[in-house]
Amino acid sequence: xxxxxxxxxxxxxxxxxxxxxxxxxxxxxxxxxxxxxxxxxxxxxxxxxxxxxxxxxxxxxxxxxxxxxxxxxxxxxxxxxxxxxxxxxxxxxxxxxxxxxxxxxxxxxxxxxxxxxxxxxxxxxxxxxxxxxxxxxxxxxxxxxxxxxxxxxxxxxxxxxxxxxxxxxxxxxxxxxxxxxxxxxxxxxxxxxxxxxxxxxxxxxxxxxxxxxxxxxxxxxxxxxxxxxxxxxxxxxxxxxxxxxxxxxxxxxxxxxxxxxxxxxxxxxxxxxxxxxxxxxxxxxxxxxxxxxxxxxxxxxxxxxxxxxxxxxxxxxxxxxxxxxxxxxxxxxxxxxxxxxxxxxxxxxxxx
Ligand SMILES: Nc1ncnc2c1ncn2[C@@H]1O[C@H](COP(=O)(O)OP(=O)(O)OP(=O)(O)O)[C@@H](O)[C@H]1O
Numbered sequence: 457x458x459x460x461x462x463x464x465x466x467x468x469x470x471x472x473x474x475x476x477x478x479x480x481x482x483x484x485x486x487x488x489x490x491x492x493x494x495x496x497x498x499x500x501x502x503x504x505x506x507x508x509x510x511x512x513x514x515x516x517x518x519x520x521x522x523x524x525x526x527x528x529x530x531x532x533x534x535x536x537x538x539x540x541x542x543x544x545x546x547x548x549x550x551x552x553x554x555x556x557x558x559x560x561x562x563x564x565x566x567x568x569x570x571x572x573x574x575x576x577x578x579x580x581x582x583x584x585x586x587x588x589x590x591x592x593x594x595x596x597x598x599x600x601x602x603x604x605x606x607x608x609x610x611x612x613x614x615x616x617x618x619x620x621x622x623x624x625x626x627x628x629x630x631x632x633x634x635x636x637x638x639x640x641x642x643x644x645x646x647x648x649x650x651x652x653x654x655x656x657x658x659x660x661x662x663x664x665x666x667x668x669x670x671x672x673x674x675x676x677x678x679x680x681x682x683x684x685x686x687x688x689x690x691x692x693x694x695x696x697x698x699x700x701x702x703x704x705x706x707x708x709x710x711x712x713x714x715x716x717x718x719x720x721x722x723x724x725x726x727x728x729x730x731x732x733x734x735x736x737x738x739x740x741x742x743x744x745x746x747x748x749x750x751x752x753x754x755x756x757x758x759x760x761x762x763x764x765x766x767x768x769x770x771x772x773x774x775x776x777x778x779x780x781x782x783x784x785x786x787x788x789x790x791x792x793x794x795x796x797x798x799x800x801x802x803x804x805x806x807x808x
Pocket of ligand 1: 476500
């Protein structure tokens with residue numbers, strides 16, 4: 457188990473090619489849970505493969521517990537990696553698959569059996585231990601892949617590259633819980649790559665949001681939700697996404713015309729490219745008068761809540777409201793906003 461430090465790390469796949477991973481510095485605490493979150497092609501797998509040693513970075517260093525491992529191959533790093541597509545040894549039983557990493561390292565047989573049984577129990581694989589791995593469903597095969605990553609007690613970290621994609625939705629929730637339990641019990645550093653915000657936000661203590669090869673924000677799930685560092689993060693995290701409305705500078709404040717939405721402008725801030733943003737969850741419908749009034753454009757259900765899309769000359773905003781308020785498209789509605797809910801962005805970046 458190890459602290460992982462990325463120092464001035466960057467990667468281009470060919471000399472002179474644009475960076476697939478732009479320069480970054482980051483430290484992941486020993487025993488922590490982390491998620492790399494972002495759309496397809498943003499550089500998540502590139503970063504993970506550099507950490508596992510499958511890929512050598514074109515710039516910078518990777519340190520495990522202070523030791524430079526940048527030029528070491530995957531086999532020398534003591535990392536367990538689980539991929540999107542299950543990797544199993546088809547000619548072996550489930551038990552033999554789970555035992556394989558330990559057998560390769562030559563541990564005592566009783567200890568191996570004990571560890572295999574413990575991990576199988578955690579993953580619900582006990583009844584399948586003697587089955588040929590070949591005969592399993594895709595879900596079960598991925599559980600075996602995960603189990604092979606978890607069975608070793610000496611790994612520096614477990615890297616999970618979209619491992620839940622092939623897993624049945626019911627099972628996903630259960631597996632995230634199991635992974636967290638294993639992390640709490642064995643304090644093994646875990647890094648999950650995903651493009652699914654719910655998966656990232658419910659699994660990790662710290663989420664690293666990436667876009668176009670760049671880390672745009674790294675922080676606790678609550679901080680990403682409350683204070684997105686960019687409008688991209690505000691769009692990408694949360695459902696519905698954060699609301700953003702263009703603002704003008706008026707008498708030292710950023711103001712959305714025709715609404716009560718405004719914030720003081722920080723001293724010296726240029727006044728172009730201003731946008732005010734707030735979360736749908738922080739607005740409360742308030743009858744016909746409030747911070748902003750608009751016309752109900754659309755309504756739809758999300759779980760027990762109703763999402764109300766309000767149209768206004770400044771733009772459309774979405775609010776989350778308890779179902780059964782009796783609103784209909786075309787109605788006039790208004791909302792008030794929680795005091796601390798408003799954020800100011802300039803050219804897409806948080807300024808206040
Ligand atoms: N072997 C490669 N050679 C050249 N370019 C590559 C290679 N692998 C990835 N890339 C490019 O690097 C960028 C980042 O890709 P990467 O696979 O790391 O993104 P990702 O976020 O993991 O995407 P996905 O979720 O689709 O796997 C993309 O523009 C991709 O086309």
